[in-house]
Amino acid sequence: MKVLLVNGSPHEKGCTYTALAEVASALNQEGIETEIFHIGTAPIRGCIACGGCSKQAKCAFDDDIVNRLIEKADDIDGLVIGSPVHYASAGGAITSVLDRLFYAASGKLAYKPCACIASARRAGTTATLDQLIKYPTINRMPLVSSQYWPMVHGNSPEQVMQDEEGMQIMRTLGKNMAWLIKCIEAGKAAGVNIPEREAPRRTNFIR
Numbered sequence: 001m002k003v004l005l006v007n008g009s010p011h012e013k014g015c016t017y018t019a020l021a022e023v024a025s026a027l028n029q030e031g032i033e034t035e036i037f038h039i040g041t042a043p044i045r046g047c048i049a050c051g052g053c054s055k056q057a058k059c060a061f062d063d064d065i066v067n068r069l070i071e072k073a074d075d076i077d078g079l080v081i082g083s084p085v086h087y088a089s090a091g092g093a094i095t096s097v098l099d100r101l102f103y104a105a106s107g108k109l110a111y112k113p114c115a116c117i118a119s120a121r122r123a124g125t126t127a128t129l130d131q132l133i134k135y136p137t138i139n140r141m142p143l144v145s146s147q148y149w150p151m152v153h154g155n156s157p158e159q160v161m162q163d164e165e166g167m168q169i170m171r172t173l174g175k176n177m178a179w180l181i182k183c184i185e186a187g188k189a190a191g192v193n194i195p196e197r198e199a200p201r202r203t204n205f206i207r
Helices: 015-029 066-075 092-104 125-132 157-162 164-189
Strands: 002-007 033-038 078-086 114-120 151-153
Touching: 002 015, 002 066, 015 033, 015 078, 015 114, 015 151, 015 157, 015 164, 033 066, 066 092, 078 092, 078 125, 078 164, 114 125, 114 164, 125 151, 151 157, 151 164, 157 164
Parallel strands: 002 033, 002 078, 078 114, 114 151
Antiparallel strands: none
């Protein structure tokens, strides 16, 4: 069993990483393998709604890290998305990544537990979380919660480590995700299948 943790910060070992590492540590203690994937600082294209991903199950743009993430989606049992707060919302780069990832890999990610975390110096965390959770909740992914909203505060990794409540929230999140993944695996072994999906229906309000 494996969980992929996506570090959506431009800083590879900054505040967001510090929070994700605490989640990963809790998962590891529960016997779950983890990988922290840093999106980096190279330019990342935004989605242009070309529809190319529907033909090949990967993004039509192959000059950044998005397709590398899509390739990993088959081999994971859970996903954690981490973002710093930029202007009271998720960072621009991770937003571009998630737009394209969830268009191209929605089928690969469906029914896999997902958690979202936010890191901030001071404010904007709840708005950021509200943005992030829209991705898994439109894609049939069980949303993993903690004991409080999953956020940490600090202007440096050292300050984040001093946020004792925030770090405890991260550990609880990891334990909860491990529990849910194991429950899903136990259900599969007992013959409990994923829900049968109805054919999608769309209702347009202007006719």
